[in-house]
Amino acid sequence: MSSKEYPFRKVSEIRKFLESKASAPLKKWGQNFLIDPNAIKIILGGLNSDLLPSIDRILEIGPGLGAISHGLLLFEKPVTLFEIDPVYANWLREYLPEFELREGDALQFLPEYAQESVYLFGNLPYYISSELTLSAVRNLKKLKGATFLVQKEFAKRISSEPSSIQFYLSAFGTWKLKKNIKAGAFYPRPNVDSSILEYRAAPVLENESGFIALECLCRMAFWGKRKKLASSLRDAPVSSLPFEVQNATDFSEENFRMECFASLEKSKINTDKRPEELKPKNFHEAAGYLSSSVSKLIKDT
Template sequence: MINHDSPASIRAFLDSRELAPRKRWGQNFLINPGARKKIISLLEIKRDMDVWEIGPGLGAMSADMLKAGASLTVFEIDPAYCLWLKESLISPKMNLVEGDVMKTWRKEWEIQKPDRVLGNLPYNAASVIIAAFIESDRLADICVFTVQDEMGKRMTAKPGTKDYSSFSVLCQTGARVKDGGRLSPGSFYPAPRVNSRIVVLHPEENFGSIDNPPLFRLIVRSLFSSRRKTLSNNIILASRNKEFPEQEILKDAFNSEGIELTRRAETVSPGEWVAVANRVGKG
């Protein structure tokens, strides 16, 4: 058995199987029992709920959720860890999906929409995974993710701050985003070089319905492309893209919403972005 609170125990287990944590897959095990307990609490799991876990690793969180009575689907990319999960988590309520979650989750969603989703997400893939759920309008009622501290701050950032970005707008227009707290490197084995952060997402249209989501995302991402430039200058740059709206239509939309084109994208609130994109969509 593995003591999931002990780096020595985890290291001994990995050595016994001639394994090592793989950086490219973000294999940093959460050894802080208080943090694991907090994440389980934030999920608000009730018996027989369908719960997804992305990147279960050696199964510390998985075991806790099965004990809580969840019907659990875990997505694991590492074949060696998949073998261990099959050995250690024997339960009729356990479903293991092997491979890259970005290639498998949509099929699983069609089979059974989850009530909850959690994941200790690899730093190099976290934004892609979260964006995929939001952009496809497929967020579970509660999602709890552990991400790099910098990304967590971007997800909750307010307009006019250095962390506010197009990703902030995407997250905040598709969900209610709550900061679940910071985790120090020592909460993990191996310890990463930076802090991590827990974020909680609830699907919610905080700033009204977006009429044309692809158009909305194109406008926001394009006008954040050069942060130091004004909206007016970024509109000119973005207009080189044939898919981008006509300059005058977009400028009229900003003016109609009382947004001066001398402002920068980082000062425009999520609600203002929604209003502008909806105006552009109506022509």
């Protein structure tokens, strides 16, 4: 199957279409249309021939006018598009009737695809990039990989800068900043540059309890800006912990803090250090030790 001719390669064509629909790009949904064919090619290349046979379905968040979507025909796999704007949803139904179209918030739909082996594409709105990325790795249990177009600073945080979200997401797999994309590659032109962020699933923790334990450690350790680990783990409020932990029937704040300190000690982590001075693998190892305590709290088997 070949890709369909894409009719919006020029800004004038996009403007003409929007005028015909009495519509315009909406800032509240972070709508910036990709018009750079080279960037589109790189994004589609994220799903390579080695990975393709293991994929049952392709998902795309925020397809807009279909700049990436039309190229998904080449993979000859079932495709589901998540589009929140009814104007673009209606266009995509006409333009790509071969695809499943879910109109609404992608955050609501992702859990429905938990048991399918999927690859995810997305031109993620800047204001919700973190939430969508976290939702994808948590809810799509068989997510094999993803290629996202995100704000450049967000891509750097995920791929290389020590932060709570980088330490957490790296436990699910590898994140690589593939290429930076100038603001001029979009219409309307955003205020910042973007990056293509590529993900490959390679989980380092054995079960759900391990990932919840890691989330606990990340939230507590990074709670106080530039604080030492000992201070943060001692002073971080219980409200910073995941809901299922802080509301567990047998949860004891004192005991849980002691377990967190013990997990760091077993991992030979110096609590006089700041979290930014450590590596993701340090936190992953500590989460492995803490996971048994978390498992008992949430009754995870």
